[in-house]
Amino acid sequence: MKPPNKLSQPPVLIEMPTSYTAFSQEDFNLPCEATGNPIPTFRWVKDGETFGAELKGSGTLRADEEEPLNSYEGSYRCYASNTLGTAMTQTALLITSQPVLLKQQKIYKTAYEGNSMILSCNPPESSTLPHIHWMDKKMVHIKQSDRVMVGLDGKLYFSNLIKSDSRDDYICNAQYAAARTILPETAVNLTVMPSNDVHGKKPHLLHPSGSHTPVLSLKGHSVTLECIPKGLPTPKVEWKKMDGSLHETSGELDNYDRWLHFDSISENDDGEYECKAFNSHGFTTHSFTVTVEAAPYWVKEPQSLLYAPGETVRLDCQAEGIPTPTITWSINGQLITVDDDPRRSVSGGVLWLKDVEFADTAVYQCEASNKHGSILLNTYLHVVELSPQILSSDGMVYRVIEGGEIKLHCESFGSPRPHHTPALSNTPISPSLLIWKFSVIWDKKEDINCCSVFSCFTSDRTVILTSPQHVRALRGTSALLDCHFYKDPQLFNYPIVWRRDGHKLQESSPDDKYTIFENGTLKVTDVQSSDTAPYSCEVMTDLDHVKASGSITVVAPPDPPKALALSDVDHRSLSLSWIPGHSHNSPIIEFIVEAREEQHTEEGKWRWEEWKRVPGDFNHQQLSLHPYCTYRFRVIAVNEIGRSDPSIPSGYHSTPPAVPDSNPSGVRSDSTDPKTLKITWDEMDRRSHNGKRFQYKVSWREAGSKNAHWNHGYIESPPFLVNNTGTYTPFEIKVQAVNSLGEGPAPDPEIGHSGEDNPQEAPTGVESTVMNRTVRVKWKEAQNVRGLLLGYKVPEKEERLDRGKSKEQAKDSRVVVVHGNRTSEEVTGLKLYSRYELFITAFNSKGEGPHSTPHRFNTSEGVPGPPASLTFDSPSENSLILYWTPPVETNGILLGYMVQYQQEVESRDSLLQMQMISDPSVTHIVLDQLDPNSYYNFKVIARTAAGDGPPITQRGATLFDGVPPSNITIVPSNTSLNLTWAPGERHRNHGFRIRYLRKSAGGRWEESEIVNSTQGFYSLTGLQQGTQYHLMIMHGNYTEWEDKHTLMPAGFATQGWLIGLISAIVLLVLILLILCLIKRSKGGKYAVKDKEDKEVDSEARPMKDEAFGEYRSLESDGDEKRSDSQPSLCGDSKLGSEDSLAEYGDSVDIQFNEDGSFIGQYSGRGPVPHGNESSGPASPVNAVPPPPVAPSMSSILNRPS
DSSP: OOOOOTTTEEEEEOOOOOOOOOOOOOOOOEOOOOEEEEEOOEEEEEEEEEEEEEEEEEOEOOOTTTTTGGGOEEEEEEEEEETEEEEEEEEEEEEEEEOOOOOOOOOEEEEETOOEEEEEOOOOOOSSSEEEEEEEEEBBBBOOOOOOOTTTTTTEESOOOOOOOEEEEEEEEEEEEEEEEEEEOOOOOEEEEEEOOOOOOEEEEEEEEEEEEEEETTSSSSSSEEEEEEEEOOEEEEETTTOOOOGGGEEETTTTTTTTEESSHHHHHOOEEEEEETTTTEEEEEEEEEEEEEEEEEEEOOOEEEOTTOOOOEEEEEEEESSOOEEEETTTEEEEEEGGGGEEEEEEEEEESOOGGGGGGGEEEEEEEEEEEEEEEEEEEEEEEEEEESSSSSEEEEEETOOOOOOOOOOOESOOOEEEEEEOOSOOSBBBEEEEEEEETTTTTEEEEEEEEEEEEEEEOOOOEEOOOOEEEEEOOOOOOOOEOOTTTTOOOOOEEEETTTTEEEOOOOSEEEEEEOTSSSEEOOGGGGEEEEEEEEEOSSEOOOEEEEEEEEEEOOOOOEEEESSSSSSSSEEEEEEEEOTSOOOOEEEEEEEOSSSSSGGGGGEEEEEEEETOOOOEEEEESSOOOOEEEEEEHHHHHHHOOOOOOOOEEEOOOOOOOOOOOOOEOOSBBBBBEEEOOOOOOOOOOOGOOOOEEEEETTEEEEEEEEEEESSSSSOOEEESOOOOEEEEEEEEEEEETTEEEOOEEEEEOOOOOOOOOOOOOOHHHHHHEEEEEOOOOOOOOOOOOOOEEEEEEEEEEOOOOOSSSSEEEEEEEEEEOOOOOEOOOOOSSEEEEEEOEETTTTTTTOOOOOOOEEEEOOOOOOOOEEEEEEEEETEEEEEEEESSSSOOOOOOOEEEEEEEOSSSOOEEEEEEEETTTTEEEOOOOTTTTTTTTEEEEEEEEEEEOOEEEEOOOOOOOOOOHHHHHHHSSSSSSEEEOOOOTTOOEEEOOOEEEOSSSOEEEEEOOOETTOOOOEEEOOTTOOEEEEEEETTEEEEEEEEEOOOOOOOOHHHHHHHHHHHHHHHHHHHHHHHHHHHHHHHSOOOGGGGGGTOOOOOOOOOBTTTTTTTOOOOOOOHHHHHTTTTSSTTTTOTTTSGGGGGGGGGEEEOOTTTTEEEEEEEEOOOOOSSOOOOOOOOOOOEEEEEEEOOHHHHHHTTTO
């Protein structure tokens, strides 16, 4: 129970002294301040005796300048007292010190290059350790590195000396921070002498000495473990925890990894540690046993409260420490003896007081002590009697989440402690609003102090719907953690807080590290290994808060291994060890050991080769080496994410020479010249030479001879030649590796041959068996091949048999190759009714031998192939003429042809009609009495004595007589009428004229030139603008078609068409000029035109130009006549005339599609029926229009029915 401020209160210490060192009177200051009612007085005790006079207002103790400083050294304790009791401080130790610099002589040190060195520093003694600085005479710090560094003891350590370490001003400066003093020592002169015997040295420790060091530390203090090595090259240092993981401790590497520093050591850091110093020549280790103990610290502190007379009081004082502290109790600074008062009892750290009285009002001290120090607490106990009072405000309003708990605070005061009686209002305002009333009762007098009224509102609970996941993310990518939640709609303030390892994350811009979206999702961009941590999201409202946790684990390829070391070195092997790099949360699966040999390879061609794959739980590998080589090694770590970068290569390692331990492989003969033996082999890798002056010893002797002796020769590289050996003679050959130290192992001999020559004899006994298009050829094995027989070649030549000719003509030849020793072969793909000639030759690697005697045979006659082509012509509506060409492959003597045709009838199969032609020179037939309303299927089959060949087929029908068009569409323009119609699908061409009459005064009937019905388009030009015309087409004495149309008037509305027409003319002239230039560049006229310069142009119609909206025809006959004497823009070119395909044997039927493009159909000229207004061919003198052109038969026959 906390008393009101008006009551009397015992002393409460608010400022207390601590132990420290004073270097002057100004430093002496022991604070002691306290509050209380009445105001307390202060007194000091030094070394157990009263020190100085009693102090009022403030108890802080200061030194008298007239007293010497050392007179104040001792242990102090302050007491603060008033009428309710006495509080005291724990003992503070004051040490006085004044460091004094002693006079020293200059020190001289000498050492050889590559040796280690220690420069000592002996600062003046002081109660506080100074901070050591090594500087030169210019007060510039000596540069430190992993080779040169200052140890914890202040000494300057050199792992190995270099010439530049020589100087005469190594000065140790001791800094006493509390005394604000820096004291320098005498300078050290260090001289480093050069040495011709500088070689590598295995690491040893300069500090600490021995192999093990115990370390006792106090919890919360800083501790540093130190390993300073010597060696050449400068060793590296690695730390590990022998009984756990170093990453799980609070230790951090510092000072070039020479220190393992614990800033605030804890029990979790207790254990065994080891440092390992290593270089390319070996390693050394040192172990530390760290024992963490603790000075006393509070676990539970007693509370200062008010009590009523007669109550039982429990003061609970619990402390921990290593070793376990002891607890003592005091009253007003006097140690309690339990036997003095039976109402008191002590159990562990608990003090019991039964039936307290007003006289028990006092300050009680609880002190916990062990060998590392003591701590003290002051607790006051106030026995008082007061009537109850309610201290809480009336009308407080509380809000709470539905289903949650709420505490309605009713703070009261009284002695003895009053009871609280809550009551719910009888009339709730709403389901979410309740009114509570509190009454406070004092049991002793049954007084009621009433009352305090509270209101309570309820809201929906906040819920996290989607908690953060446990995410694994690749380094450098982004990670998303969800935190979707629901909250009461009436709650408007709901901040979302994300924490990483318990630390709040600050949201940054969208391009930075952390982004928190409106739905609560956290985005972490560019995740790195340091982002691996637990993450939590917390949604806080005014009434509640909810929290959910997840994590991000960043994975990445491992860091490269480091600290490669070579050990267990032998002539041909060594052990390679390394320290794995960080795995980045993905276990290392394996290590790849790579090596590079540099002695036998040019510098630009050095390359790393994979030697071994080592499981991920190993960090060493035994390697086998070649003699007389120089190696470097590196290691690559692999996890499921990928490969690490290669490690830093190891140092160089050279192996001594030795005799060759292997011989070359692939020993063989590669002889090409007769009477010469060429011995060759696969050259050995230079790494297998094993020494200097490497060469090959080549041995040979003739095979199969019992008395033949071995011949020897030496050479540095293959091949090795032996002359005068005979042709294709077998030899035993062997090749042995030799260097300056000796020969390699004895090799096994191989069989080789001297050079080959062409086969000397031809195969004999050639026979053949013919089967249709296949012949089987047999022969006897060739003799005297003079080499290794590779096979036979069968050249065969075809001689076709042409009927009626006595001479045989060769047409085709080929060569069949038979590999190996086979003496027969089937030759396929022969042509029927042909004569063949073949012969056999044997061949080896040198070439072919002579040909065998020619062997001839004939293939039998066969059925012919289909006719090469089939075309049609239709002279009338009831007849067709079929034209074909003979088969390409007759396969015999043609006897004639069979013509089959059948009418297409939907309801039933029609009769197949057939005609036989016994004369093979006849290649056409006339078919009469055909149905003009049907299509027919035609077949033509060639025949030989062997039978009928396959047919050539075609589908077709006859053509009807042509008539003028009757369904014509007219598009008028300014001075022309454009007429279009659809030509009849199966109609022959028909020539007609268009009659037209101008419907105005003086008009008369005029006629156009002859128009072909198949062209589908005609432009009637030279008409008068804005005038109506009457058009008519006559067929015999009958009018086939007539219509009336008015041309477009001239004026403003037609200016656009005029501009378009002018543009078209200009474009046309440009095109003609371009064509002229192209034609002249190709050599001028066509040769066939020399006789045609005076001929009249055949009918040709220009194409439709839709850009101008009108059509244009050629000039009239009179204009065409004038063109004979008036040269055109391009002298030899006449549009639609002499360049027309009609003048070269085929007339042109121009049809227009919807897009204005034309379709040209070509066929031979056919006669036009008499009386259809068509004319025959014009003579060169008469400029009469050309006859109408019939459509192509092939286009008509291919139309769908």
